[in-house]
Amino acid sequence: MKDSLHQPVLYQEIIHALQPRNPGRYIDGTVGAGGHARGILEACAPDGLLLGLDVDPRALAAARETLAPYGKRAVLTQASYVSLLSAMQSLGWEAVDGIVLDLGVSSMQLDEPGRGFSFQQEAPLDMRFNPEQGMSAAELVNGAAEEELAQILFRYGEEPKARRIARDIVRARPITTTVQLAEVVKRAYPGHSRMHPATRTFQALRIAVNEELTAVEEGLPNAVKALKAGGRLAVISFHSLEDRIVKDYFRRESKDRVNPPYERLYEVEQKATLKEITRKPVVAAAEEIESNPRARSAKLRVAEKNASDA
Numbered sequence: 001m002k003d004s005l006h007q008p009v010l011y012q013e014i015i016h017a018l019q020p021r022n023p024g025r026y027i028d029g030t031v032g033a034g035g036h037a038r039g040i041l042e043a044c045a046p047d048g049l050l051l052g053l054d055v056d057p058r059a060l061a062a063a064r065e066t067l068a069p070y071g072k073r074a075v076l077t078q079a080s081y082v083s084l085l086s087a088m089q090s091l092g093w094e095a096v097d098g099i100v101l102d103l104g105v106s107s108m109q110l111d112e113p114g115r116g117f118s119f120q121q122e123a124p125l126d127m128r129f130n131p132e133q134g135m136s137a138a139e140l141v142n143g144a145a146e147e148e149l150a151q152i153l154f155r156y157g158e159e160p161k162a163r164r165i166a167r168d169i170v171r172a173r174p175i176t177t178t179v180q181l182a183e184v185v186k187r188a189y190p191g192h193s194r195m196h197p198a199t200r201t202f203q204a205l206r207i208a209v210n211e212e213l214t215a216v217e218e219g220l221p222n223a224v225k226a227l228k229a230g231g232r233l234a235v236i237s238f239h240s241l242e243d244r245i246v247k248d249y250f251r252r253e254s255k256d257r258v259n260p261p262y263e264r265l266y267e268v269e270q271k272a273t274l275k276e277i278t279r280k281p282v283v284a285a286a287e288e289i290e291s292n293p294r295a296r297s298a299k300l301r302v303a304e305k306n307a308s309d310a
């Protein structure tokens with residue numbers, strides 16, 4: 001797999017955040033083509049280990065190629081990062097020193113003909129990260145009620161014309177290809193706009209089909225459970241919905257939870273489990289955005305696990 005297929009975003013920043021060291025154990029929960037994973041393996045050489053997870057079998061095949069030089073130091077498993085605890089258990093790992101989650105879709109997936117992630121190429125409307133599991137975007141678009149579609153477009157795409165587009169989709173059904181759907185959406189936006197009008201609709205359907213926000217909500221607490229005290233969790237998100245979940249979770253977990261006075265048996269009910277390393281999200285430098293436009297919307301947040309008696 002060529003390096004050009006997916007350029008890892010905020011690469012140096014991830015290495016700086018996780019500070020991988022020999023002989024640590026690390027998890028890349030969204031290993032993709034293995035770009036970040038390779039950096040981690042380099043930094044924790046010669047004996048550090050990395051467990052790479054991805055739900056997409058094609059991404060894992062690419063990662064396998066990228067990480068072949070590291071031999072047994074890299075273990076790759078097809079699984080969601082939500083179930084990273086059981087993936088660790090099967091290796092006999094109790095806790096890890098660092099975890100990276102680089103959320104969303106890779107440029108490799110966007111560019112791969114036939115996956116249906118992009119409205120730039122004619123393809124069956126699929127959009128599943130794991131094409132063997134769950135409902136495709138075509139099934140969703142052709143089977144959902146108009147109201148449900150409007151909700152999906154509004155919530156996950158922040159699409160201001162969600163109702164109008166949902167109505168047009170229902171009228172145009174069956175819709176089986178990417179270009180067909182993009183044309184329907186375009187009708188709601190006559191004239192020119194900076195962004196292609198289908199961008200928000202495609203984002204919304206992809207999030208819905210892959211249940212991406214639920215994965216973030218469920219994955220973060222599991223990732224924290226998997227960390228050793230002092231271990232770090234680094235999360236890159238690409239839109240405000242994901243970033244809000246990460247931000248709120250890190251904020252909440254970095255405060256002691258105190259019982260309301262009328263219930264107060266002890267002064268503090270639960271100590272903060274995390275320390276926020278990044279108060280503000282880290283964003284890509286201008287040079288990175290120039291060479292990799294995907295980096296424009298990337299936001300990195302990092303937190304460190306506290307010792308349980310902290």
Ligand SMILES: C[S@@+](CC[C@H](N)C(=O)[O-])C[C@H]1O[C@@H](n2cnc3c(N)ncnc32)[C@H](O)[C@@H]1O
Pocket residue numbers: 006007008009029030031032033034035036037053054055056059079080081082102103104105106129210215
């Ligand atoms: C932005 S890419 C990661 C790229 C990777 N950091 C690299 O350097 O090549 C996101 C990856 O996460 C995967 N993914 C999405 N949801 C997932 C989940 N719940 N569990 C595991 N992998 C997931 C996608 O299939 C995709 O390959």
